[in-house]
Amino acid sequence: MVRESELIVAIRQVLGAPGERVVRWTGDDAAVVRARPLAVTSIDTVADGTHFTLATHSPADVGHKALAAALSDLAAMGAEPGEAYVSLALPAGFSPALALELVRGLATHALETGTTVAGGDVVRSGALVVSVAVTGWAESEGELAGRDGARPGDLVAVTGALGASAAGLLVLEGAGSADLDEATASRLAERHRRPTARLGAGRALVAAGATAMIDVSDGLATDARHLASASKVRLELSLAALPLAPGVEDLASATGRDARALAATGGEDYELLLTLPVDRWDEAAAAETRLTRLGSVVSGEGLELTGVRGAKRLHGYEHL
């Protein structure tokens, strides 16, 4: 059995030097960071058997995914990423070598996103659970968007393309891959195992006028409801316009699914759903190369989905 202290020393070596904001970090009881006016903080957890399995994800995938999922909350606010604090709860069979591989995957993605891993905790537990708290920073409230700012008359748009993560999960589970070329299947699986938060897009879209924003983590159908509820408005969206990631249509047809229903409920694409005054569309479309208009904000409450059969009954998933 490795000693916690030895694993922590090895983890520190993997992490490298901290950013210049960081005054104190691993090795003290807590990290000390020079603040900017607003701290934007979220905690996100991935658990074996719920968000991943070690049959389909390498430990490095798990580390990457845990950080990306947490960073996606900062993207949805328009915050600039700062520090991450990582808790590893490791089951008895999960060796120190595997734990280090997990931390390497996380640290690599931290480097890619300008995030400093500034602290952590390692404990023994009955199951593999990785919690990541991330803090981002902003100069003023105007740099940030919440879920509650959508106003009747705004348009509703989504970044990027959806469905890759859900399709990738199906590929990893062995469904429909016989009908897919290898490169497409592998790209879909990669999108599920290693999602990326839309940090730059989030900041650019708030600057371009986004009135409300949420990351598509639970599936568009569910996340749109969250946004409508927080803003006390009704969203009317057509899934006919839903942008599909390459390969999603093929995978859906190979497995007898409706591609748009799959993309609207699958979750974990970590694209951004946002609302925007109509007259800011050009500015937003210039800020984010792939921005698709899905519908409108109207008075009322809830969500109206049209454009695929059974759209009214679509729900994303929740991890509980």
Place this chain on the structure above:
Amino acid sequence: MVRESELIVAIRQVLGAPGERVVRWTGDDAAVVRARPLAVTSIDTVADGTHFTLATHSPADVGHKALAAALSDLAAMGAEPGEAYVSLALPAGFSPALALELVRGLATHALETGTTVAGGDVVRSGALVVSVAVTGWAESEGELAGRDGARPGDLVAVTGALGASAAGLLVLEGAGSADLDEATASRLAERHRRPTARLGAGRALVAAGATAMIDVSDGLATDARHLASASKVRLELSLAALPLAPGVEDLASATGRDARALAATGGEDYELLLTLPVDRWDEAAAAETRLTRLGSVVSGEGLELTGVRGAKRLHGYEHL
């Protein structure tokens, strides 16, 4: 099966209103908090079977303990507590009612300590794991102490009395309780189940000149080594002077243990071990009513423990 959204609504009701620093909190993708110049952040995790068992801890105890353990890291830095971000990883058998009871225990302790629970995540997992990230605040580096400031010539002191948590665990496990009066046994058990971080003492002792500080979470023998190593000095401590919590001596003798060895290795008392220039002693002793001098800082490295048999071989525990 409860839906995550319903549990989260219930959790929000338990939490009440946030502090005035908090601009956005639960209900958005991330919390937004007005910062002070330095953010002091730590993440701490308690896992079923490692830090507690549900046979000896109520869900409310678990919530209290998870927050107290995280806050103790802020106490050790001298930071003022601000916000907590809570991740609950719940196994299938852990009902929403139990989860709410856990959150109530945590929220009650948050209120007691001036901490705002500003965000969280709830996921299904294979084991009960509670991670708490806490952020505290300070105006300047001079308000904070690290582990690395101890200098040869400093004295070494500890707050409060030790051993209650380790003795309480023995009581909860049924050891020696026949020899203890009921009130003492129950007080020891309570200290194990519901520890308290020394937040006020930590701030006061930094103001009174503490050069380095660490919370006694892994046991004095281990935490003193951490402090010596970070400061690149040697600590010479006598356990003969170790202040024992009421009942620890009785419990130790009833179970055939050396009380001071038990108190030096048991951990989770969450008292503070600190170093201090000799000429600041009066000031520090005025700041913390129970402050006990254990020894001195000298040049060199490592830790010399004397005052009980086998002291050289004493080690606290690590949760891995």
